[in-house]
Amino acid sequence: VVGLTAGSIIGALMAIFMPMTAMPQRIAISHAFGALAATLVGIAEFIRQSGQIETGLMAALGFEVFFGALTITGSIMAFAKLQELVKGAPITYRFQNISNITLFILTFGMFVYLIFDPTATFVFYLMIALSLVIGVLMVLPIGGADMPVVVSLLNSYAGLAAAATGFAINNKVLIICGALDGTSGFFLSILMSRAMNRSFGNVIFGAVGAVKQESTQATEQRTVIRYTPEDIAFMLERAQSIIIVPGYGLAVARAQHALQEMANILIQNGATVRYAVHPVAGRMPGHMNVLLAEADVPYDLLFEMDNINEDFQNTDIALIIGANDVVNPAARTKKDSPLYGMPILNADQARSVIICKRSLGAGFAGEDNDLFYDKKTMMAFGDAKTTLTSLVQLLKSKESTVHAAA
Secondary structure (H helix, E strand, O other), rough: HHHHHHHHHHHHHHHHOOOOHHHHHHHHHHHHHHHHHHHHHHHHHHHOOOOOOHHHHHHHHHHHHHHHHHHHHHHHHHHHOOOOOOOOOOOOOOOHHHHHEEEEEEEHHHHHHHOOOOOOOHHHHHHHHHHHHHHHHHOOOOOOHHHHHHHHHHHHHHHHHHHHHHHHHHHHHHHHHHHHHHHHHHHHHHHHHHHOOOOOHHHOOOOOOOOOOOHHHHOOOOOOEEEEEEEHHHHHHHOOEEEEEOOHHHHHOOOOHHHHHHHHHHHHHOOEEEEEEOOOOOOOOOOOOOOOOOOOOOOOHHEHHHHHHHHHHHOOOEEEEEOOHHHOOHHOOOOOOOOOOOOOOHHHHHHEEEEOOOOOOOOOOOOOOHHHOOOOOOEEEOOHHHHHHHHHHHHHHHHHHHHOOO
């Protein structure tokens, strides 16, 4: 009862006070907490029934602590990358995949051994220790561009650990809920991988997001023209069709409400405004959908990539707020790019492109974006909320001037 009460209070406080921008990190750390609970239950059950564990129970306990332990450290690593405590780019070393697979096979072999010899206490704890190491090594080579897939996969692992806990303690609710969580998370990971036009194995073992020195050098040799909010407002008030592309920068700036207010003004002025949502935009599955829903953006204005991509070429302005990798043309043209092959939003095909971004820094995949240097691109540097708030004020003042003149 004490644990339930304390956990409920802590969870409620996290839900109330944690900002929407930190939601991916919160989900990642929640997976770690859930996996920790499952692992501790497995260890306690192993100790309680030491010396008299049946084969079936040992299989459930081994599965539980194996997936639970790797989910703990994997989720903590995901949290650290999302919180930028650890660099988001992949951390790689020689023979990484080979060593990881070897370690996984060794640990799984211990799991199988325990099924036939449940009295091997040392092997049990060694398996847990190696599983904790696997969790860290599994997330290290995965770049930020793939973090939504990783978060979904860790959700699946936590669910599988919970289902195994249900078998271990004979709790049908845990079995059902854990199985639902595990299978849905796994299939979501696969679907998101397909959305990036890459195999699931490529996401896990591909080390996507490695920063290339050539891209950095290219950035230093090119310049862009900085536009003011007045310039942007002038363009927006004359546009008939606008597609807004939200990204993680929108979440960081907490600018979704200012964006919705600006969109409403443009709609009232007669413009057609829609939102193009990339399936892996943000830092978790559905991140942009949740963010825009919080700002009461009408759901019928949200369009998935496949349903709106062809419309960019007939659109006056593509307004990109804090997005980078999901609109990077390198995904189509540069075969040596870490993004190559990933479907992107065709924002570069719009008649004009407006990008609100803090700097020219590369996205989480570490790839420079040629769209920043396109002649039809207008760069508005600065905090997205500050920029959008200025645009709202400018558009309102011009609207008032028009009404006064009438």
